[in-house]
Amino acid sequence: MSVKYIVMDIKDNCATALEDIEEGEEVDYNGIKFKINQPIPLGHKFAINDIKQEKFIKKYGQRIGIATENIKLGDWIHTHNIISYYLKEVLNQ
Amino acid sequence: MNEEFMGYERPNGNVGIRNKIAIIPSVICVNHIAEQIANKLDDAVAIKHPLGCGQFGPDYNNTFRTLVGLGSNPNVYGVVIVGLGCENLKSRILAKNIKRTKKPVESFDVQDIKGGSTAAIEHGLKIGNQMRGEANELKKESFDFSNLILGLECGGSDSISGISANPAVGIVSDRVVELGGTSILPEFTEWIGTEHLLIERAINENVAQKIHNTITGFIENLKGLGIDFLGVQPTPGNIEGGLSTIEEKSLGNIAKSGKSPIQGILDYSEPPKTKGLWLMLEPGLDIESMTGLAAAGAQVILMTTGRGSPCGNPIAPVIKLCGNPKTCNWMAENIDVDASRIIKGEKTIEELAEILWLKMRKTLNGQQTQAEKLGFDDLAIWRNTAAPFQYMHCK
Numbered sequence: 001m002s003v004k005y006i007v008m009d010i011k012d013n014c015a016t017a018l019e020d021i022e023e024g025e026e027v028d029y030n031g032i033k034f035k036i037n038q039p040i041p042l043g044h045k046f047a048i049n050d051i052k053q054e055k056f057i058k059k060y061g062q063r064i065g066i067a068t069e070n071i072k073l074g075d076w077i078h079t080h081n082i083i084s085y086y087l088k089e090v091l092n093q
Numbered sequence: 094m095n096e097e098f099m100g101y102e103r104p105n106g107n108v109g110i111r112n113k114i115a116i117i118p119s120v121i122c123v124n125h126i127a128e129q130i131a132n133k134l135d136d137a138v139a140i141k142h143p144l145g146c147g148q149f150g151p152d153y154n155n156t157f158r159t160l161v162g163l164g165s166n167p168n169v170y171g172v173v174i175v176g177l178g179c180e181n182l183k184s185r186i187l188a189k190n191i192k193r194t195k196k197p198v199e200s201f202d203v204q205d206i207k208g209g210s211t212a213a214i215e216h217g218l219k220i221g222n223q224m225r226g227e228a229n230e231l232k233k234e235s236f237d238f239s240n241l242i243l244g245l246e247c248g249g250s251d252s253i254s255g256i257s258a259n260p261a262v263g264i265v266s267d268r269v270v271e272l273g274g275t276s277i278l279p280e281f282t283e284w285i286g287t288e289h290l291l292i293e294r295a296i297n298e299n300v301a302q303k304i305h306n307t308i309t310g311f312i313e314n315l316k317g318l319g320i321d322f323l324g325v326q327p328t329p330g331n332i333e334g335g336l337s338t339i340e341e342k343s344l345g346n347i348a349k350s351g352k353s354p355i356q357g358i359l360d361y362s363e364p365p366k367t368k369g370l371w372l373m374l375e376p377g378l379d380i381e382s383m384t385g386l387a388a389a390g391a392q393v394i395l396m397t398t399g400r401g402s403p404c405g406n407p408i409a410p411v412i413k414l415c416g417n418p419k420t421c422n423w424m425a426e427n428i429d430v431d432a433s434r435i436i437k438g439e440k441t442i443e444e445l446a447e448i449l450w451l452k453m454r455k456t457l458n459g460q461q462t463q464a465e466k467l468g469f470d471d472l473a474i475w476r477n478t479a480a481p482f483q484y485m486h487c488k
Contacts, residue, residue, distance in 0.1 A: 003437065003438020006256055006257075006435070006436075006442075008256060008260060008348075008442075016256050016335070017335075018256075018436045018438065041335065042252075042335070043252040043253070043256075043334045043335035043336075044335035045335065045337070057337075059341060059344065060260070060344045060345075060348055061352075062287075062290050062340070062344055063290070063340065064337065064338050064340050064341040064344060065337055065338040065340065065341065077337065078332075078335070078337050079332060079337050082337055082338065083338070084286070084338035084339055084340060085338070085340065086286045086287075086289065086338065086339055086340045087323060087338075087339065090288075090289050091312075091323070
């Protein structure tokens with residue numbers, strides 16, 4: 001069993017690192033092996049699917065934000081490539 | 094599987110998992126008298142609080158509802174109310190309202206007793222001893238989970254709680270709801286950013302509107318006071334820890350409520366009207382929150398803590414769950430369930446939820462929690478007239 005990351009819900013398109021993961025490290029999710037494209041510190045997220053710009057990032061099976069650019073499998077996901085759906089669309093800020 | 098727990102049936106049909114005598118001062122001025130009565134009785138708790146006089150309007154109502162709720166909680170066999178005599182929160186009116194549960198309730202005012210505080214303590218002890226004797230005669234019986242109200246709490250959170258301990262609590266909460274029971278999620282300030290997701294779980298349009306009004310009302314109050322809450326969320330520390338958006342941060346918190354449909358929003362200390370998952374209006378201080386949960390009738394509280402917290406509650410046992418390995422080690426005596434096995438990769442969230450479920454059943458059946466063993470009985474009543482909450486109401 002891999003202990004490097006956790007996926008909170010089957011609908012999710014991102015995983016959360018349970019330890020620091022190095023760039024180039026190989027992980028597998030659901031039998032698919034892929035490389036991690038940037039360093040992922042503990043508690044940070046990476047993509048477990050390709051995610052197109054404007055699509056939702058899902059964690060806990062829920063929308064946690066919108067992709068501001070195309071995100072590739074294994075990419076680090078954080079404030080540089082996603083924004084809050086809540087602030088942008090719900091509160092229009 | 095036989096999903097039942099052992100408890101004490103109360104005269105109104107509610108089920109307690111403890112058999113306490115509550116000594117409730119109607120006003121702060123007699124806290125020490127209540128405390129000294131409780132200290133001399135077995136399995137008695139003094140509900141010490143700093144209020145009971147100089148209060149009016151919604152502030153009075155809120156304190157009154159909370160004290161009535163704490164006395165009415167089924168973990169309490171009987172109640173001795175100690176008044177001073179000149180306060181505006183009257184001991185006999187408090188007694189009258191708790192008596193609606195048909196449990197034994199007695200009240201007296203210290204100013205009516207010749208001999209001062211010593212005589213008042215003796216008087217209270219005499220009543221308390223009588224109740225204790227009756228309470229000890231009661232036998233436990235087996236009850237199903239429709240008789241349970243579970244409180245959900247988190248305090249001293251870190252970046253690990255939201256991906257380990259909180260979702261494990263969510264699984265247990267969903268299971269209580271599936272078995273016909275009730276669960277309550279307080280701390281509305283930690284729903285902000287997820288209300289559009291909570292609204293999707295509301296059982297009807299009316300409940301959805303209340304959730305919306307509660308959160309937008311609070312954000313408007315803050316704006317009126319010149320406070321930019323959302324401009325600083327998530328905090329720089331949150332971002333460093335990996336949280337990217339306000340909704341991700343709050344989702345970690347509301348993960349404790351699982352996936353169950355939301356029946357409605359309760360006022361602070363208001364008992365749920367039906368079974369199922371409820372939200373409760375409360376701003377997020379752990380002790381106020383757990384006091385409100387116990388006053389709403391919760392018999393047991395699950396509390397996740399990442400950085401560690403020792404606190405307990407005088408009425409409802411508090412089961413602590415911690416996802417952080419260092420805290421589990423450093424504060425072992427304050428933690429009931431070691432959830433750090435999730436991030437160590439030893440257990441899945443589902444497996445940890447099963448461990449928590451078994452621990453909760455043992456607690457329901459009488460096993461003491463760490464906070465109970467240590468005698469921690471923290472209590473605080475939220476004063477919802479204080480700014481910026483003064484215009485908050487969920488109706």
